[in-house]
Amino acid sequence: MSFTLALVGRPNVGKSTLFNRLVGKRLALVDDQPGVTRDLREGEARLGDLRFTVIDTAGLEEATDESLQGRMRRLTERAVEMADVCLFILDAREGVTPADEVFADILRRKSAHVLLAANKAESNASEAGVYEAYGLGLGDPIRISAEHGEGMADLHAALMPLADAFAERAEAEAPVTDVDLPEDDDELEDVDTAPRITRAHPLQVAVVGRPNAGKSTLINKILGEDRLLTGPEAGITRDAISLPIEWNGTPMRIFDTAGMRKKAKVQEKLEKLSVSDGLRAVKFAEVVVVLLDVEIPFEQQDLRIADLAEREGRAVVVAVNKWDLEDEKQGKLAGLKEAFERLLPQLKGAPLITVSAKTGRGLDRLHDAIVRAHEVWNRRIPTAKLNQWMTGMLEAHPPPAPQGKRIKLRYITQVKTRPPAFVIMTSFPDKLADSYKRYLVNGLREDFDMPGTPIRLTFRSQA
Numbered sequence: 001m002s003f004t005l006a007l008v009g010r011p012n013v014g015k016s017t018l019f020n021r022l023v024g025k026r027l028a029l030v031d032d033q034p035g036v037t038r039d040l041r042e043g044e045a046r047l048g049d050l051r052f053t054v055i056d057t058a059g060l061e062e063a064t065d066e067s068l069q070g071r072m073r074r075l076t077e078r079a080v081e082m083a084d085v086c087l088f089i090l091d092a093r094e095g096v097t098p099a100d101e102v103f104a105d106i107l108r109r110k111s112a113h114v115l116l117a118a119n120k121a122e123s124n125a126s127e128a129g130v131y132e133a134y135g136l137g138l139g140d141p142i143r144i145s146a147e148h149g150e151g152m153a154d155l156h157a158a159l160m161p162l163a164d165a166f167a168e169r170a171e172a173e174a175p176v177t178d179v180d181l182p183e184d185d186d187e188l189e190d191v192d193t194a195p196r197i198t199r200a201h202p203l204q205v206a207v208v209g210r211p212n213a214g215k216s217t218l219i220n221k222i223l224g225e226d227r228l229l230t231g232p233e234a235g236i237t238r239d240a241i242s243l244p245i246e247w248n249g250t251p252m253r254i255f256d257t258a259g260m261r262k263k264a265k266v267q268e269k270l271e272k273l274s275v276s277d278g279l280r281a282v283k284f285a286e287v288v289v290v291l292l293d294v295e296i297p298f299e300q301q302d303l304r305i306a307d308l309a310e311r312e313g314r315a316v317v318v319a320v321n322k323w324d325l326e327d328e329k330q331g332k333l334a335g336l337k338e339a340f341e342r343l344l345p346q347l348k349g350a351p352l353i354t355v356s357a358k359t360g361r362g363l364d365r366l367h368d369a370i371v372r373a374h375e376v377w378n379r380r381i382p383t384a385k386l387n388q389w390m391t392g393m394l395e396a397h398p399p400p401a402p403q404g405k406r407i408k409l410r411y412i413t414q415v416k417t418r419p420p421a422f423v424i425m426t427s428f429p430d431k432l433a434d435s436y437k438r439y440l441v442n443g444l445r446e447d448f449d450m451p452g453t454p455i456r457l458t459f460r461s462q463a
């Protein structure tokens, strides 16, 4: 699994030119098809020995009711959500414009990793612009010329450490975070433990599951009307893959994989979509609803997508559909819970909700579980509370001492949210038993009440 880079910046700075240079002809199939989302292009990029996914936010020329500014902002925020790293691109000949400041502000607030590129830097006329770019506080600008292919080695050098970190993350059993410890924790101390909802945008939900699990029925029910989701008939075209809705007062966007497949039947060329739609849905989502069919729950395909969602760090809610068909509800529920724990131990603590998409029963509980999982996914726990907690955990169960060597756990802090990620400074990170790591993760989950979200815990060496 490599990483995803979003190209961000106002129109005309050269995003598409760079995208084309990085991607060549390896463009994702979906994007050139009319009627499928056109606003974010995605492609497989190559830069030297690096391979990654690149997202281009330059699809702004389409006419919509929305203002250009609003649309740019929304696209950028979405790209930031989808990407591991953002490359913020300026036109060095123009210097830093007020519109650039707007983007810089979004990125500073929302993106975990931002790199800054000063494009069109092939001539001396751009020197002043490059220096202005230093003032954005987003690190040193990388001078590039997308059109002439200059500065690509510097871009490569800037991406390299991130690529390594993401590769490490993918390799490790318990995925590793790549985020540096904050130098100063004061900021964190002030924050209380109440769930913090950073929802400047609609909550992004994907409903995934086997064909016929009931995804379309569920989404229709949530939309509150029986109108067909897809189809060539006039009046019911639905081009967008993600549907903006307000469900019980919560603004959401629901990523509709069922609709994608049905569309694919219409447009044969899009057949490949059904292979990758699950992955795309998971990448898009903050919360993934794994929809099971009560008659055939926990099929291989269900397990795979649930596991993928966990590995990608998404909040997960498991919903068992067609509950109306079940006579022996209580016995069935016990069996489902048992199977869930056995087959998906990595999702321990994720909510299991029984629903009937057909009758609408259980949908309120599903809504609440989604909102709660999202809150937990965004949770930030103050460092002082964490260390207090760790002291208690160590007293209750000190870490085992391999070959008589005491392992000291010195300090814990949360380095990231979405999903929550923690780092513990310890004397011998490699020697700590996995069972002890699980003890700590389970403790975090239970003591800070964090169901339905992956929790990342890594150990760093400090003597």
Ligand code: GDP
Binding pocket: 009, 010, 011, 012, 013, 014, 015, 016, 017, 018, 058, 119, 120, 121, 122, 144, 145, 146, 147, 148
């Ligand atoms: P986007 O709207 O950000 O995707 O920008 P485009 O990629 O469409 O580029 C806008 C214009 O800038 C086009 O005319 C490009 O040819 C030009 N352009 C892109 N990169 C460079 C560059 O490195 N140097 C120069 N001089 N022009 C460039």
Ligand code: GDP
Binding pocket: 209, 210, 211, 212, 213, 214, 215, 216, 217, 218, 258, 321, 322, 323, 324, 325, 355, 356, 357, 358, 359
């Ligand atoms: P999708 O392929 O996942 O989008 O599944 P659909 O929404 O097309 O549903 C597949 C079949 O299951 C249809 O015949 C639906 O009527 C049926 N179905 C969906 N939800 C329920 C439910 O809650 N109860 C019952 N009894 N049938 C359902």
